Structures are given as C-alpha cells and as structure tokens.
Amino acid sequence: MTESVALIFDSVLKMLVGLGMTLQLLIISSGLGLILAVILLLMRISGKWYLNLPAQIYIYIFRGTPILVQIFIIYYGLPQFEFIRDSIFWPILREGYGCAIVALFLNSGAYTSEILRGGVLAVDQGLLEAASALGMSKPQRFLYILTPIATRISLPAYSNEFISMLKSTSLASTITVADMTGIGRTIVAQTFAPYEIFLSLAIIYMILTFFIQRSFGWIENRLSRYTKKLGIS
Amino acid sequence: MNETKPFIQMQNVEKYYGQFQALKAINLEVNRGEKIVICGPSGSGKSTLIRCINRLEEHDGGKIIIDGTELTDQIKDINAVRREVGMVFQSFNLFPHMTILKNLMLAQGLVRKTPKAEARKVAMQYLERVKIPEQADKYPVQLSGGQQQRVAIARALCMKPKVMLFDEPTSALDPEMINEVLDVMTDLAKEGMTMICVTHEMGFARSVADRVIFMDQGEIVETATPKDFFENPDSDRLKLFMKQILTH
Numbered sequence: 258m259t260e261s262v263a264l265i266f267d268s269v270l271k272m273l274v275g276l277g278m279t280l281q282l283l284i285i286s287s288g289l290g291l292i293l294a295v296i297l298l299l300m301r302i303s304g305k306w307y308l309n310l311p312a313q314i315y316i317y318i319f320r321g322t323p324i325l326v327q328i329f330i331i332y333y334g335l336p337q338f339e340f341i342r343d344s345i346f347w348p349i350l351r352e353g354y355g356c357a358i359v360a361l362f363l364n365s366g367a368y369t370s371e372i373l374r375g376g377v378l379a380v381d382q383g384l385l386e387a388a389s390a391l392g393m394s395k396p397q398r399f400l401y402i403l404t405p406i407a408t409r410i411s412l413p414a415y416s417n418e419f420i421s422m423l424k425s426t427s428l429a430s431t432i433t434v435a436d437m438t439g440i441g442r443t444i445v446a447q448t449f450a451p452y453e454i455f456l457s458l459a460i461i462y463m464i465l466t467f468f469i470q471r472s473f474g475w476i477e478n479r480l481s482r483y484t485k486k487l488g489i490s
Numbered sequence: 491m492n493e494t495k496p497f498i499q500m501q502n503v504e505k506y507y508g509q510f511q512a513l514k515a516i517n518l519e520v521n522r523g524e525k526i527v528i529c530g531p532s533g534s535g536k537s538t539l540i541r542c543i544n545r546l547e548e549h550d551g552g553k554i555i556i557d558g559t560e561l562t563d564q565i566k567d568i569n570a571v572r573r574e575v576g577m578v579f580q581s582f583n584l585f586p587h588m589t590i591l592k593n594l595m596l597a598q599g600l601v602r603k604t605p606k607a608e609a610r611k612v613a614m615q616y617l618e619r620v621k622i623p624e625q626a627d628k629y630p631v632q633l634s635g636g637q638q639q640r641v642a643i644a645r646a647l648c649m650k651p652k653v654m655l656f657d658e659p660t661s662a663l664d665p666e667m668i669n670e671v672l673d674v675m676t677d678l679a680k681e682g683m684t685m686i687c688v689t690h691e692m693g694f695a696r697s698v699a700d701r702v703i704f705m706d707q708g709e710i711v712e713t714a715t716p717k718d719f720f721e722n723p724d725s726d727r728l729k730l731f732m733k734q735i736l737t738h
Contacts, residue, residue: 381583383579383581383583384583384586386546386579386583387577387579387583387584387642388597389544389546389572390544390546390575390577390646391572391573391596391597391601391645391646391649392569392570392572392573392597392601393569393596393597393600393601394569397600397601401585401596401600402585405587406586406587409587482629483586483587483629483630483631484586484631485631486631486632
C-alpha cells in the first residue's frame with residue numbers, strides 16, 4: 258500500500274512536468290481556433306454563397322471526423338507530399354507538437370464557429386433594427402451590438418468546448434508529445450502500474466477542469482450583470 | 491433641403507412578402523411639422539408602411555423620397571437618411587448591455603461624431619425631458635416598460651431627427667404606463683416635431699393628429715381630419731373597424 262502511495266506521489270510529480278505542455282496545447286490551439294472560428298462565422302453569416310459554402314464544407318469535414326484521425330492524417334499523412342516538406346510549414350509539421358497544435362486548432366475552429374453562430378442567431382433582431390434606425394453602419398452594429406450580446410449568449414457553450422479541448426490535448430501523446438498524458442504513458446510502460454498512474458492522471462484533469470469551470474463561471478457572471486434586475490455591482 | 495416640398499413623399503409604393511402584397515399603391519405626403527396617425531386592423535400594412543420610410547423594409551415598387559433623397563437600391567448612404575429619421579418600436583429595443591446613458595450616447599458618438607462630453611450633456615437633457623434623469627446609470631432591464639419606452643424616445647431624439655416614426659409605441663405596455671408615454675409624445679407634438687404614429691390610442695389621435703389614416707389590406711382606405719374621422723367615417727370598412735375597437 259505504501260508502495261502504491263509512493264509510486265502515485267512520484268509519478269504525479271513527473272506528470273505535472275507535462276502540465277506546461279498540456280496548457281500550451283490548450284491555450285495556443287484554442288486561441289488560434291477562436292480566430293479561425295470568427296473568420297468562419299463571418300463567412301457563414303455573410304449572406305454570400307461563395308463564402309458560406311466553403312465554410313460549411315470545412316465545418317462538416319472537421320466535425321464529421323474523429324480528432325485522433327485528423328491528428329494522424331496531419332502527422333503521418335502530410336509528410337508524404339514533397340511540396341509540404343518543401344513548404345514554409347515544414348518546421349511546424351515535422352514535429353508532433355506542431356501537428357498537434359494544427360489539428361487541435363483546426364478542429365476547435367470548426368466547433369467554436371458553430372457555437373458563436375448560435376449566439377449570433379439568438380440576438381434579438383429588434384436590437385439590430387434599432388441600431389440601423391439610429392443610422393449605425395453594419396460594422397458598427399456588428400461591433401457594438403451583435404458581438405457583446407452574442408458573446409454572452411455563447412459563453413456557456415464555449416466553456417464546454419474549452420473543457421473538451423483540454424481533454425483532446427491528451428491525444429497529442431499519441432504522436433510523441435510529452436504532455437501530461439504522454440508522460441503518464443511512459444511511466445506506465447516503465448512501471449506496469451496503469452491503475453495508479455491513469456487514475457492520478459484523471460484526477461489532475463478533473464482539478465484543471467474545476468478551475469476552468471470556475472473561471473468561466475466568473476466571466477459569465479460579469480458579462481450577465483445587465484440581465485439581472487437587482488444586484489448590479 | 492427643400493423647405494417647400496413635402497418632407498416625405500410616397501408615390502404608388504408597393505411591397506410584397508413573397509406572393510403576399512403588404513402595400514398596394516400607397517400615396518402619402520407628409521409636410522414638416524405634420525402629425526399623422528395611422529390605424530387599422532393587424533396585418534393591414536401600417537408597420538410595413540412606416541418601416542419603408544427608413545428602409546428597414548425595402549419597397550418593391552413606386553417611389554419614396556425623404557427630404558429630397560429618393561430611397562433606391564443604389565442609395566449610397568442610407569445611414570445619412572436614417573439619422574434624420576427617428577424611430578420608436580413596440581418592443582423598446584434598448585441595448586440591454588449598456589446603461590441608459592450609454593444607450594443615449596452610443597449613436598451620437600458613432601453616427602453624429604459628437605464628442606463624449608457633449609453627447610453626455612445632450613443625453614441628460616433628453617432624459618430630463620422624458621422625466622427620468624435619475625435612471626441614467628441603470629440597465630434597461632431594471633426599468634419598467636413605460637420608462638424603457640420613454641428612454642427609447644429620448645434615444646431617438648438625441649440624434650436630433652427631423653421626423654419621428656412611432657410603431658405601436660404603447661402596445662406592449664401595461665395600461666397604467668400608457669399615459670406616461672403618450673404624455674411625452676404629446677409634448678413632442680406640441681413642440682412641432684413631424685410625427686408619424688401607428689397607434690390605436692384614439693384619444694391621442696383625436697387630440698394630436700392633423701390627419702388620421704385608416705389602412706386595411708395594404709391600402710390607405712381613408713384619410714381625414716380627426717373630427718371627420720371619428721364623427722363621419724366615410725367607408726364601411728372604417729365604420730366596422732371603429733365599431734370593433736369602441737365596443738368595449
């Protein structure tokens with residue numbers, strides 16, 4: 258028993274070394290994903306079929322395939338093409354880390370853009386009409402009315418996506434990335450103690466999720482102040 | 491621009507929603523300072539008509555000329571027309587994420603390019619006029635319906651419009667709040683604002699309107715002074731309508 262405790266303690270310390278990598282994967286790919294999501298969203302709501310259609314196809318492809326398969330395609334598949342090996346993207350795609358970021362952000366962009374679109378569609382059209390009637394231009398309406406309100410509406414669903422991304426980062430361990438899961442798998446291979454190690458790993462992810470939930474809860478509260486009749490602080 | 495011509499001219503205006511014709515050959519001229527009340531059964535095209543005036547709806551036929559500018563597909567700057575035309579909606583449509591003061595200041599800054607300090611002064615001045623300056627720092631959701639609608643009127647007035655459109659401004663209000671909104675509108679009328687109001691408040695129509703227009707099935711059926719409108723309605727459709735709204 259004490260042996261197990263010592264093993265768990267020891268391996269948790271080792272796996273926490275990968276925390277930085279896990280958070281890097283999460284934050285970089287979510288950040289890039291958000292930018293991509295906004296671009297896809299603008300294409301979707303542009304009202305122009307030649308922008309809407311490619312965005313729709315893109316979203317369909319990335320939502321319709323498992324993220325692990327996407328990671329494998331990018332990591333194992335792309336290097337087979339010479340023009341990719343010759344391209345400026347090769348330094349990124351040569352390594353598991355770069356491939357993982359690319360796969361995760363392309364995926365997150367597809368999901369997030371649909372979340373944002375839901376938020377945009379839920380904004381009361383009357384508000385945009387009121388802004389039009391005041392003489393506000395389309396970009397002004399987008400920036401000052403649509404964006405803040407749609408952001409608030411999208412936030413609960415986005416926090417879900419963000420947490421889901423945290424867990425998807427563990428897939429990077431399949432292509433040599435030494436994130437927390439990657440380190441955990443290495444330890445398991447050395448110690449043959451999968452039960453202790455993976456259970457500890459699960460608990461670390463749960464603790465991270467707890468903090469992410471709380472942070473989003475706090476942001477939600479701040480952005481929703483104006484929806485409550487009383488208690489404006 | 492042109493002081494002698496009617497401020498708003500609508501000539502043979504038509505509007506379709508798919509197969510359904512919402513406006514049929516509408517002819518209407520509104521002079522500066524005139525107060526028009528439009529009434530009629532629901533679905534008669536009243537709202538569509540005034541929404542065509544600031545091009546929230548695009549008309550499909552005929553001409554609409556606002557202060558010398560014709561509204562067409564090629565119009566370069568519809569916002570230049572819109573900032574001269576204030577509008578108040580049935581559902582208030584205050585921006586929920588901004589305080590009352592910000593609601594009044596936003597378009598002044600963005601559209602009129604009014605400096606912040608000046609915009610704030612103008613906003614407070616109009617909040618005083620609608621008698622709720624003490625609500626300036628609250629959010630719309632914290633106000634009653636009547637207060638919200640008065641803010642919406644103030645917000646439109648902050649743009650110093652030349653004409654005000656009211657689209658059933660009291661229809662979403664509880665009965666005890668209707669008067670506070672009508673009072674503000676009556677004051678505005680006395681000050682000489684050009685107004686077009688879609689409303690079923692017949693007391694307001696009688697005391698404020700220069701002309702009352704009755705619409706049914708997308709047509710202007712009758713136009714008359716309030717006196718004739720209420721005492722000698724011409725058409726059978728208007729007589730029926732009056733009977734229906736005055737029964738209870």
